[in-house]
Amino acid sequence: SQTIHQWPATLVQPVGSPLSLECTVEGTSNPNLYWYRQAAGRGLQLLFYSVGIGQISSEVPQNLSASRPQDRQFILSSKKLLLSDSGFYLCAWRTGGWGYEQYFGPGTRLTVT
Amino acid sequence: LAKTTQPISMDSYEGQEVNITCSHNNIATNDYITWYQQFPSQGPRFIIQGYKTKVTNEVASLFIPADRKSSTLSLPRVSLSDTAVYYCLVGDIGDDKIIFGKGTRLHILP
Numbered sequence: 001s002q003t004i005h006q007w008p009a010t011l012v013q014p015v016g017s018p019l020s021l022e023c024t025v026e027g028t029s030n031p032n033l034y035w036y037r038q039a040a041g042r043g044l045q046l047l048f049y050s051v052g053i054g055q056i057s058s059e060v061p062q063n064l065s066a067s068r069p070q071d072r073q074f075i076l077s078s079k080k081l082l083l084s085d086s087g088f089y090l091c092a093w094r095t096g097g098w099g100y101e102q103y104f105g106p107g108t109r110l111t112v113t
Numbered sequence: 114l115a116k117t118t119q120p121i122s123m124d125s126y127e128g129q130e131v132n133i134t135c136s137h138n139n140i141a142t143n144d145y146i147t148w149y150q151q152f153p154s155q156g157p158r159f160i161i162q163g164y165k166t167k168v169t170n171e172v173a174s175l176f177i178p179a180d181r182k183s184s185t186l187s188l189p190r191v192s193l194s195d196t197a198v199y200y201c202l203v204g205d206i207g208d209d210k211i212i213f214g215k216g217t218r219l220h221i222l223p
Binding site for chain 2: 057088092
């Protein structure tokens with residue numbers, strides 16, 4: 001069966017510090033991968049998605065970036081965090097090219113202080 | 114991606130049937146309608162998906178009229194544990210980009 005991992009679960013970082021969040025998927029090949037952010041009490045904001053290794057589509061460029069170095073690995077990064085980057089970061093996958101059924105990871109709660 | 118409109122929030126009582134309607138006037142021929150449920154501090158969970166008429170699974174039913182410009186998610190006999198945010202998504206199932214709207218915050222009262 002498929003499993004999606006995210007780490008860390010929680011993170012507290014000072015403004016201006018770098019960020020690296022990692023997501024890995026097991027049990028599937030060539031998935032579409034997604035990064036979403038959810039601010040407190042708000043809806044999900046699509047940040048990036050990827051349909052294959054090295055292929056990244058950005059919805060919210062700002063100070064965030066994403067990379068997909070391996071088929072089932074998706075990394076979200078920032079060189080300098082802003083207070084507004086605080087939120088709940090969710091990684092998701094779905095079978096490429098079919099269906100809206102996405103599977104979400106457990107999420108990372110990021111607090112920028 | 115068709116734009117969707119849902120109520121911001123709804124309240125209901127345990128044991129009641131809850132119907133959440135989603136409006137999607139610009140739905141395209143190839144678009145499907147998908148609903149997700151999200152509990153606090155968790156990612157959304159797929160509930161149901163349909164194209165037309167009625168779809169039912171062990172969790173919910175989805176009613177889609179012939180013109181497909183709206184859809185209704187029906188949750189039978191809700192319990193307190195059904196308190197969550199429910200999202201309606203409309204799009205071509207071949208689309209790579211998937212965007213969530215604001216959803217409907219459902220609050221079940223005892």
